[in-house]
Amino acid sequence: MSGPTAPANAPTDRLQDGIYFRHGKTPGQCYRLLLLNVDPGTTPNDARAAIIAVWQTLQDLSRGVARDLQPTRPSDPKISVPVASLTCLLGFGARLFNPDLHVPRLMDPALRPWELVALRRPGAPFPNLPWALEEHQKPGETDLAIQFIAETELAVNLAVVEVWKLIVDRGLPLKIVTFHGGFARLDGRSWIDFHDGVNNMEAGEERRSAIEAVIADPPWMEGGTYMGFFRLAVDLASWRLLPREHQEILVGRDKLTGCPLEKVNRGPDGELVPVTPVGCPVSGTEPGSLRPEDREVPRVGDTLVGASHIHRSNHNRGAPNTDANNRIFRQGYEFLESPREGELSLGLNFVSFQRDLRRLKNSLRLPDWLGDVNFGGQVSPKPGEPAPIKLISAITGGFYAVPPKEEPFPGAEIM
Amino acid sequence: MAKEPGNLSDFRETALNEWSKLIQGYFPEERSNQLLVEPDDRTPDVVAVDWGAYPVRIRECLQSLPKSYRLLGWSTPQGDIGRADFQEEYFEWRVVRDATGKIRRVEMTTEFPEYWGILAAHHPVETLRLVARFAGEPSVSPRAVYGKVDPFHPDVTPEKRKAGFVETMRTFGGNAPWSPYNNGQKAICFMTQGANTMYALIALVAKAAFPYGAEDSETGELRRLSGPEAIAGTRQSAQACRNSDPTVVGATIGLAWDGRLFALDDPIGIYISSVQNERLLQPDGSPVPLEWFDFQRGSRPSGSEGLERSQRLVFEVPPGMGFVVGDLIDSDTDQRIEFGGQIADLVTLVVYLRVSERNAVQTQPEQVPMPTVVPCEQDPGCTYIISRNEEFEESQRNLLAGTPVNILDRTGNPIS
Numbered sequence: 001m002s003g004p005t006a007p008a009n010a011p012t013d014r015l016q017d018g019i020y021f022r023h024g025k026t027p028g029q030c031y032r033l034l035l036l037n038v039d040p041g042t043t044p045n046d047a048r049a050a051i052i053a054v055w056q057t058l059q060d061l062s063r064g065v066a067r068d069l070q071p072t073r074p075s076d077p078k079i080s081v082p083v084a085s086l087t088c089l090l091g092f093g094a095r096l097f098n099p100d101l102h103v104p105r106l107m108d109p110a111l112r113p114w115e116l117v118a119l120r121r122p123g124a125p126f127p128n129l130p131w132a133l134e135e136h137q138k139p140g141e142t143d144l145a146i147q148f149i150a151e152t153e154l155a156v157n158l159a160v161v162e163v164w165k166l167i168v169d170r171g172l173p174l175k176i177v178t179f180h181g182g183f184a185r186l187d188g189r190s191w192i193d194f195h196d197g198v199n200n201m202e203a204g205e206e207r208r209s210a211i212e213a214v215i216a217d218p219p220w221m222e223g224g225t226y227m228g229f230f231r232l233a234v235d236l237a238s239w240r241l242l243p244r245e246h247q248e249i250l251v252g253r254d255k256l257t258g259c260p261l262e263k264v265n266r267g268p269d270g271e272l273v274p275v276t277p278v279g280c281p282v283s284g285t286e287p288g289s290l291r292p293e294d295r296e297v298p299r300v301g302d303t304l305v306g307a308s309h310i311h312r313s314n315h316n317r318g319a320p321n322t323d324a325n326n327r328i329f330r331q332g333y334e335f336l337e338s339p340r341e342g343e344l345s346l347g348l349n350f351v352s353f354q355r356d357l358r359r360l361k362n363s364l365r366l367p368d369w370l371g372d373v374n375f376g377g378q379v380s381p382k383p384g385e386p387a388p389i390k391l392i393s394a395i396t397g398g399f400y401a402v403p404p405k406e407e408p409f410p411g412a413e414i415m
Numbered sequence: 416m417a418k419e420p421g422n423l424s425d426f427r428e429t430a431l432n433e434w435s436k437l438i439q440g441y442f443p444e445e446r447s448n449q450l451l452v453e454p455d456d457r458t459p460d461v462v463a464v465d466w467g468a469y470p471v472r473i474r475e476c477l478q479s480l481p482k483s484y485r486l487l488g489w490s491t492p493q494g495d496i497g498r499a500d501f502q503e504e505y506f507e508w509r510v511v512r513d514a515t516g517k518i519r520r521v522e523m524t525t526e527f528p529e530y531w532g533i534l535a536a537h538h539p540v541e542t543l544r545l546v547a548r549f550a551g552e553p554s555v556s557p558r559a560v561y562g563k564v565d566p567f568h569p570d571v572t573p574e575k576r577k578a579g580f581v582e583t584m585r586t587f588g589g590n591a592p593w594s595p596y597n598n599g600q601k602a603i604c605f606m607t608q609g610a611n612t613m614y615a616l617i618a619l620v621a622k623a624a625f626p627y628g629a630e631d632s633e634t635g636e637l638r639r640l641s642g643p644e645a646i647a648g649t650r651q652s653a654q655a656c657r658n659s660d661p662t663v664v665g666a667t668i669g670l671a672w673d674g675r676l677f678a679l680d681d682p683i684g685i686y687i688s689s690v691q692n693e694r695l696l697q698p699d700g701s702p703v704p705l706e707w708f709d710f711q712r713g714s715r716p717s718g719s720e721g722l723e724r725s726q727r728l729v730f731e732v733p734p735g736m737g738f739v740v741g742d743l744i745d746s747d748t749d750q751r752i753e754f755g756g757q758i759a760d761l762v763t764l765v766v767y768l769r770v771s772e773r774n775a776v777q778t779q780p781e782q783v784p785m786p787t788v789v790p791c792e793q794d795p796g797c798t799y800i801i802s803r804n805e806e807f808e809e810s811q812r813n814l815l816a817g818t819p820v821n822i823l824d825r826t827g828n829p830i831s
Contacts, residue, residue, distance in 0.1 A: 300462075
């Protein structure tokens with residue numbers, strides 16, 4: 001007798017929901033990252049019970065079940081809240097494993113994945129990625145991070161509020177530190193007006209091979225992944241001062257069509273003339289019309305194009321399953337806020353998933369990648385070429401281990 | 416005439432001739448018409464292909480970063496076995512420890528054994544001087560470098576010098592070199608792991624210099640093969656699951672696919688392109704300055720001009736600081752530095768190619784069935800690594816117990 005068989009299209013991986021790497025799966029339009037700490041003095045058993053309660057509540061919510069709308073009278077109707085394809089994803093921060101911050105200790109420090117460390121240290125997080133002004137900075141590193149993605153603002157906000165209600169109602173030893181929100185742009189562009197994520201990997205196995213932690217180091221993370229989160233402020237005012245040609249050379253693509261630059265010619269007066277491949281775009285102006293080779297562009301010999309953002313962030317343009325290529329799967333959300341009267345702050349919630357955090361760190365730290373410039377371009381340009389621009393700074397950020405799916409919650413085996 | 420790696424100037428004319436001939440001889444006669452033996456006017460642009468120096472395959476097989484650090488640092492009284500067997504990314508290192516076992520200095524190299532063979536054959540005085548410099552000694556005995564061959568005997572030929580040098584200073588069968596001046600005991604001069612040769616690099620590029628493609632099983636479109644796919648499905652001279660080989664193979668196929676002409680840059684070499692110094696923290700929490708890493712044996716870029724071509728890196732804390740390398744913390748892991756592999760993990764290597772514009776030649780994709788790539792943790796080569804690791808761990812237990820059964824003599828037999 002054989003047991004029940006899984007549906008033919010059932011996923012063979014154990015990655016948590018909320019990472020949209022599969023064919024036909026696109027992330028919802030709305031994003032929240034809820035950051036929580038476990039209260040000081042909490043015992044491991046109490047922390048575990050609290051996480052179970054939160055996770056169960058969120059599983060119920062993702063099926064439309066809200067605690068305060070449960071029938072309490074015989075005549076009550078069954079209410080389902082509109083959760084708009086809500087997904088929830090749980091991550092553990094390095095803080096959770098820190099015995100100095102948790103007495104009694106919540107986790108055996110030896111279980112911490114070696115590369116899961118605090119981002120906030122003296123100095124900038126990466127050589128050319130500075131922190132934003134201190135008054136703009138926000139918390140980003142906590143014991144727990146829960147990512148909510150859904151098609152509506154209501155759904156992701158409901159999730160945050162349901163967790164808050166549960167903590168209050170049950171006196172759970174958890175504290176909401178903050179949350180970060182964002183939205184997807186339906187036009188596939190970012191605040192700097194260029195297409196974003198055009199050369200993200202193909203859906204399916206290619207993405208999975210970059211995302212899934214395939215080795216048991218540590219064993220409890222096998223089949224899981226690691227999340228990198230940065231809330232990046234974009235200096236749009238400075239960007240808009242650049243001529244279009246310079247913007248395109250810094251990005252590596254045509255601003256309107258998304259076509260990759262192949263080289264940069266010099267005009268009769270020495271002006272820079274970006275050149276895109278023959279036949280691009282095929283038709284229309286949206287990234288959907290780009291050929292595969294215009295999305296996943298090959299190596300270039302042109303020095304200016306080779307130093308652009310799209311080539312620096314994917315320097316080798318090699319296979320996602322080879323560590324040297326530092327491939328990561330990005331799933332970003334824009335934000336817009338007014339931190340105080342008269343101020344506008346906008347930027348990107350940079351969210352990446354990768355099988356190994358060193359991929360993300362390497363791409364932000366290595367020279368010729370993004371280690372020696374803030375966004376793109378040459379370190380020492382010649383006269384007339386685009387000068388390096390300090391375009392982005394980190395309002396906050398953090399690294400999280402995202403364990404594989406498990407009952408009663410992901411990562412339960414080590415708590 | 417080919418230049419010396421790193422733009423060095425150790426050779427005089429005869430040696431330089433031999434070096435040039437050696438390079439040319441390494442290129443197969445039947446090769447891709449897109450691969451040039453040397454760059455020329457048609458290939459003006461530089462493409463840098465880089466990879467991490469840490470031997471990632473060892474971690475994948477052992478499923479553990481700490482275990483891989485230990486195995487890669489396997490050292491015996493007969494020399495560094497971990498290096499001879501597993502430091503396979505065109506990068507090797509030795510560790511110098513103080514009396515308490517803390518790391519005091521790490522010396523790293525990407526120099527080719529073939530280069531040193533020619534140097535030893537034609538320039539024995541310079542060879543011995545260089546070895547002595549690397550060992551920090553005023554001089555070294557010719558016997559320790561040339562074995563039974565007296566390099567200064569009037570009847571000795573360059574070929575005999577080279578043979579004596581190779582026998583003494585290079586690796587055989589996964590054992591460490593006999594000479595303490597290249598087995599890690601007193602010095603490390605050049606690479607000795609079997610795959611870390613110029614021949615291997617040229618073969619790697621030559622075999623990959625074709626526009627290999629396959630129909631993508633998910634999109635149905637013909638696309639170029641990645642490095643791992645090409646290694647799995649075409650005839651390559653490459654080891655899967657390394658950082659270096661799949662990266663170089665993938666990049667080379669990409670150039671061929673784009674219809675470019677290309678050549679390994681002159682001077683050919685594996686160069687140390689960067690080190691992540693800021694990852695290391697001093698006891699006061701401040702990052703280690705780059706100046707503590709001494710880049711040697713190659714030309715350095717100047718301003719915006721030139722390329723990094725160093726082939727040797729020496730890392731130590733300057734005297735008088737009150738601490739040593741073993742007191743530093745890797746901020747990426749929050750671990751103290753205990754193994755040379757942790758320093759290797761900071762290093763990025765690069766090989767430079769000179770390329771033409773796209774579509775300089777008409778190419779037709781060489782279509783093959785889409786290969787199946789075995790995940791690295793299931794690679795057949797893991798069996799050997801796991802077995803050697805068990806041998807290593809057993810030897811460490813025996814050493815602790817005072818019964819070193821696992822020390823091998825020059826022929827690989829255990830010393831009783």
